[in-house]
Amino acid sequence: MGNNFNKEILYGFEKLFSINRLLLWNISKKSIISPLQLQILYYIEHNNIKLPSELSEELEISKATVSESLSNMQKKGLIKKERNHKDKRKYQIILTEKAYQLLEELKNRDKILLKALNQIDEDAKLNFYKVLKQLIKELINSGIIKRAKICYKCQNFQIIDGKFYCKFLGQFITEDDIRLNCPEFLLNQN
Secondary structure (H helix, E strand, O other), rough: OOOOOHHHHHHHHHHHHHHHHHHHHHHHHHHHEEEEEEEEHHHHHHOOOHHHHHHHHHHHOOOOHHHHHHHHHHHOOOEEEEOOOOOOOOOOEEEOHHHHHHHHHHHHHHHHHHHHHHHHOOOHHHHHOOOOOOHHHHHHHHHOOOOOOOHHOOOOEEEEOOOOEEOOOOOOOOOOOOOOOOOOOOOOOO
């Protein structure tokens, strides 16, 4: 297979990214916000993100970019900023009804992609998922990806006698059990 096959895979990823960008742009053109702001809304809702610093880390963009985007989104009535009662310098992001209407349009994007995925047999999807997890793991190990909600980066993840263990579940897990976006994820600070 070799190097040419790897280039074909990279081309495939680029095509998928392009399709995602196109779908975001199509929604963006009809609405009042940029594709990045749509992505921010999506991350806030799907990852239970409340703080701007979490957005910056999760999307791996600067705090200034997040701050500017959130300010624009607040002016457009998509979010509210709620001050932290303990630390007045900090605030939480609250989505408005207007934001949830835009998120409904994003669900249509997901439906398009899910419809295509549903045409692929389960074994092929499982193999692709395994490769995707391994690729993300390699990018984490090389320092390219700083933050990912994958088991390898979680406080609950341990390797005991060469086996994977999840403290949250209280049991050993296999490579197949490794998740990409675990809702119980706690970033390992080590």
